[in-house]
Amino acid sequence: MVSKATRFLAVDWGTTNRRVFLIDQGQVVRTERDDRGVTAVEDFESDAAGIRAQFGDLPMLMAGMVGSTVGWRVAPYVPAPAGLADLAANLLWIDDRTAIVPGISTMVGGRPDVMRGEEVQLLGAVAAGLVPPDSLLCQPGTHCKWVEMEAGRVADFTTAMTGELFAMLRKHGLLAAQLGGEVRPGAAFREGVEEARRRDLTASLFGIRAAKMLGVRDDADAASYASGLLIGSDVAARLATTGHDTVHILADPVLGALYSVAIETLGRSARLVDSQSAFVAGIIEIRNQ
Amino acid sequence: MVSKATRFLAVDWGTTNRRVFLIDQGQVVRTERDDRGVTAVEDFESDAAGIRAQFGDLPMLMAGMVGSTVGWRVAPYVPAPAGLADLAANLLWIDDRTAIVPGISTMVGGRPDVMRGEEVQLLGAVAAGLVPPDSLLCQPGTHCKWVEMEAGRVADFTTAMTGELFAMLRKHGLLAAQLGGEVRPGAAFREGVEEARRRDLTASLFGIRAAKMLGVRDDADAASYASGLLIGSDVAARLATTGHDTVHILADPVLGALYSVAIETLGRSARLVDSQSAFVAGIIEIRNQ
Numbered sequence: 190m191v192s193k194a195t196r197f198l199a200v201d202w203g204t205t206n207r208r209v210f211l212i213d214q215g216q217v218v219r220t221e222r223d224d225r226g227v228t229a230v231e232d233f234e235s236d237a238a239g240i241r242a243q244f245g246d247l248p249m250l251m252a253g254m255v256g257s258t259v260g261w262r263v264a265p266y267v268p269a270p271a272g273l274a275d276l277a278a279n280l281l282w283i284d285d286r287t288a289i290v291p292g293i294s295t296m297v298g299g300r301p302d303v304m305r306g307e308e309v310q311l312l313g314a315v316a317a318g319l320v321p322p323d324s325l326l327c328q329p330g331t332h333c334k335w336v337e338m339e340a341g342r343v344a345d346f347t348t349a350m351t352g353e354l355f356a357m358l359r360k361h362g363l364l365a366a367q368l369g370g371e372v373r374p375g376a377a378f379r380e381g382v383e384e385a386r387r388r389d390l391t392a393s394l395f396g397i398r399a400a401k402m403l404g405v406r407d408d409a410d411a412a413s414y415a416s417g418l419l420i421g422s423d424v425a426a427r428l429a430t431t432g433h434d435t436v437h438i439l440a441d442p443v444l445g446a447l448y449s450v451a452i453e454t455l456g457r458s459a460r461l462v463d464s465q466s467a468f469v470a471g472i473i474e475i476r477n478q
Numbered sequence: 479m480v481s482k483a484t485r486f487l488a489v490d491w492g493t494t495n496r497r498v499f500l501i502d503q504g505q506v507v508r509t510e511r512d513d514r515g516v517t518a519v520e521d522f523e524s525d526a527a528g529i530r531a532q533f534g535d536l537p538m539l540m541a542g543m544v545g546s547t548v549g550w551r552v553a554p555y556v557p558a559p560a561g562l563a564d565l566a567a568n569l570l571w572i573d574d575r576t577a578i579v580p581g582i583s584t585m586v587g588g589r590p591d592v593m594r595g596e597e598v599q600l601l602g603a604v605a606a607g608l609v610p611p612d613s614l615l616c617q618p619g620t621h622c623k624w625v626e627m628e629a630g631r632v633a634d635f636t637t638a639m640t641g642e643l644f645a646m647l648r649k650h651g652l653l654a655a656q657l658g659g660e661v662r663p664g665a666a667f668r669e670g671v672e673e674a675r676r677r678d679l680t681a682s683l684f685g686i687r688a689a690k691m692l693g694v695r696d697d698a699d700a701a702s703y704a705s706g707l708l709i710g711s712d713v714a715a716r717l718a719t720t721g722h723d724t725v726h727i728l729a730d731p732v733l734g735a736l737y738s739v740a741i742e743t744l745g746r747s748a749r750l751v752d753s754q755s756a757f758v759a760g761i762i763e764i765r766n767q
Binding site for chain 2: 266294296300301302303332347348349350351353354356357358360361362363384387388389390391392393394395396398399400402403405419422423426
């Protein structure tokens, strides 16, 4: 539950972007996004002072890459299972009113995985009542995060390089010339999702080339097909190891629509969740604890 | 069986390289390799005349990308199942003593696939008695070819972008900085092959990054692990759809060793085959028919 809180500043501080929220009594009263991601910042102390000069001389709670080796200071990962209380208990304090929220790590099933920044949004979605305490969440992007939430805590999670791989294939190598088109969640996209059921990505990718050589698919559809194949591979692998019928997606509408279609093509339901509300709910809950 | 043939020139004419063989009475009497691949050639007629000036004014049989849209002239794909007799019956004649061997296409299982150049070597391996007429062959490389041979003909085949994907990951994106090390078929490579059993490539790839963040694998082993993961993904997908216990590998010793270890780690046997002898046997058999 999101309860009342005193005024404070929440900063979602990523690699390339940063969003600052001024929160008062559990409400966002002002928010701004800029390109002062951690890679653009040299002196975090003076940047933080700049934020306070702009938004108010208040306590500050930060999340994201600001707590990584390329950030202000390293906030060590909290091992899963972990909830908002575990994050709150493991804040890295810069001074008595400035803290960084730690990320979460896992070694479930022998595969190491890490997240940093996404955890506030994902756990916040539960805190805000946007998703059930026991549920499967998906946060698509360059590195797509999938979280098994149990009793409102991150029980386990998996990161897939789905977005990064697609961007790489569009830019480099054999398929790049074919993948310049717009990605739409239509028939070609769904065809790619169906192909992904084979769980044979490197061969399915070559099929895009072969389809061109044999003239069996309009090349204008190649990008949509490839996107369906990559997102479908991600979704198919995840659905194979979960019992949940519904996937809760935290994403912008475009990526959210693609993942929704992939999930539904593979026989489950998808629900879109407002991810900014989720972050705010999560950071307020950490602040309250 | 390789029978006697008159003198002729065989040219294995690929994208970036070209190998010329002077064959006499079924034996290679002279061979040379250069970088006159099809992308380096503008006037194929004059290049062919150059080969004849150097090796003798003889009939010439070419295979590979020389028969593609970026080559001399397009030799249309012969659909699988196809054997050497089918290729011989579908030569593209430039003139009455100059011909291009066609590639092979397939649509088996709804996935389009093509090969051009590899077919002579793969079918030649059977013709030379190096592999049984009913067998599973693997030709690793940038685009790894897997062939189900039935009664000495290509019954079906699959191409995986294994080598290209590995090269791309080493050069671009998040993992590039970790993958500069040497690839060896040791413990880290086998660990990658085991991980590949999950058939969840995009997530397993992110695990390489997470392993670094959590310090659970020496980063000097990351390239071997990644190679094991990619080759293992390729091998695991193929072994899932074949009944053969032995894979016959046509490759250079380094790549051959990696695929052998992956195949054996996943529970089957691997046998290395001399690929140059296979090409020569194949082209002689086509010439004889």
